[in-house]
Amino acid sequence: MKKRIALVGMPNTGKSTLFNRLTGAGARVGNWPGLTVELLSARLLLGDSMVELVDLPGLHNLHGFSEDERVARHFVESQPLNGILVVLNTTQLERQLALVLQLRTLGLPMLLALNMADEAHTRGIRVQTGQLAAQLGMPVLLISAKHGRGVPELKQALTEWLRRHPEPIQARAATLSEDDAIEHSLDELLAQNLHIPACLTPTRTDRIDRLLLHPWLGIPLFLLLMLLVFQAVYGIGAPLQDGLGWLLDEAKTRWLAPLVTALPAWAGSFLLEGLYDGIGTVMTFLPIIVVFFLAMAVVEDSGYLARAAFLMDALMARMGLDGRAFVMQLMGFGCNVPAMMGTRVMRSRSQRLVAMLMIPFSLCSARLQVFLFFTTAVFSPRAAPWVLFSLYVMSFLLAFFTAWLWRGKVRGQAEPLLMELPPYRLPTLAGLARQSFRESGHFLRQAGGFIVLGVALVWFLTHFPLDAQPASPATLAGRLAGWMEPVFTPLGIDQLLSIALLFGFVAKEVVIGSLAVIYGAGGDDLSGLLGQRLDWMQAYSFMLFTLVYTPCLSALATLRQEAGGSRYMFISVAWSLAVAWLLSFTFYQAARFLTA
């Protein structure tokens, strides 16, 4: 039978970090309790046997009540396991050891890894691991998953432990009645094995928090930090993207165009104006994606997200939500899908639903690509970053407005907010590299998959029938756009742009790719063309519509899965489309009127 070990522990103790360290996998890591909300497994060779190691969401206790805790508990209780590898934060052993005693009632073999040994050391916290192991009746190892200390020894111990427990077994149902007995033995264990220095000096975290959580400087500093991160991404990413766009055009005119002259005209057009321009233009965003996700990883790993929850909770409470919903909205800046899944830490279903209706307005990295392209093409270099920033502000306002509209749904069932505020932690370079690598890999796979399909389809629509002028009213795309015209003309969105929006429904990455195909130009050339064809009002109206009208099919699929039915998905689509149209319409007509 297959050998299997589960990683169990309280949230934010470093389970995913250890999982990555042991298996080389790319689980998401972050200094935010409740980052992992789903099972993730990878194979690990221990001695001569292959084992499946499963990373679980964090558990507070065995009677946990949120969705992520249920996932973890259900897995441990229903799957046969060779054992559980419990990961605790050594610096918080005095409260976390209780979980070990509760887990013991499951009757599974256990091995205890005391993580964050580095932090325990700096705080002067000492644990008698040998004695603790003897008293608990399980191996106990002190490790630092982040820096790799103690991990080879842990692997060794795991191998021996597995040899003693070769057969997977089923957990016993946990009994709640034993809690009092646990409390008693816990105090004894702690008194005998844990040494905490009596007088703790203020830590670096305390000093930083005095500033960042300052009663009235806190929120302005938050906005300033956001602006700085954003400027950094823009400042580094935009020139890189520009350079790549230039390269793309050069390569096309110098090398590729002469090569395809031998082919029939339609085939040459398909390869160059279709695939090459379409995909190439999307690929010029790779450096920005890398820089952007590096910045996200720094923020996620620093521990600042929990501070953002603290600062914004009072505001979110007005909308029936809490600070965690705000943090999910920030995570949505990367991608809406994990952000929606992240709402699993909320116990109240209605609160989760409202949060999930709000997250689609979060300006994700795919939409960022479209906006970067448009702002640099149409606006002056001085104005462009501010235009982009205004879209972020818009994204927040719409999300808040949506939550506020739905606040009645959660009234009276406000959920308790009780969460850990972890210390600030410095990310490691290797960790950052891994995080950013994973996200860019995701982007590349998408570019290789449905973006190719989308671009090919757009080429076909804009070039069929073959004797028509590409993208003219006589083509399939032209006819399609003709039907949509009454809807989009009042928004200042012309026929060609509306075709791109149609494809953007699937994913926003396709928008730029389709535009390249529609205009028959990629990279810098496309940017130049857009600058000539569109005035700033049309461009901004297009961007507003793109921001609002729906994130992408995968976000909708996630919403459907997490909400347990299609109802909220349809509500979300209808609401987004309505708001997108009204907003663009109001903006465009008002701007036209005022500038006339």
Place this chain on the structure above:
Amino acid sequence: MTATCLLDVLPAGRCGTILNIEAPEELVARMHAMGLLPGRRIQVIRRSPFRGPIQVRAGQTDLIIRRSEAATILLRPCPEADCA
């Protein structure tokens, strides 16, 4: 100061010993896991403005707790001199 008070009114910087928690069972269990249980001494680190949450230190763990939940925790405040 009176002999006992609820956590939501304890000023920043003060500490107290938890006497009793009167909350739904699930929440009490979560509080236990977070290190909030009778007999433990906790300190209020800061209170956020606009009736936002409170930052509490329980042992080695810092927690964020909303005022409504804090109001379920009964404390015996320590003399002011005891708090660092």
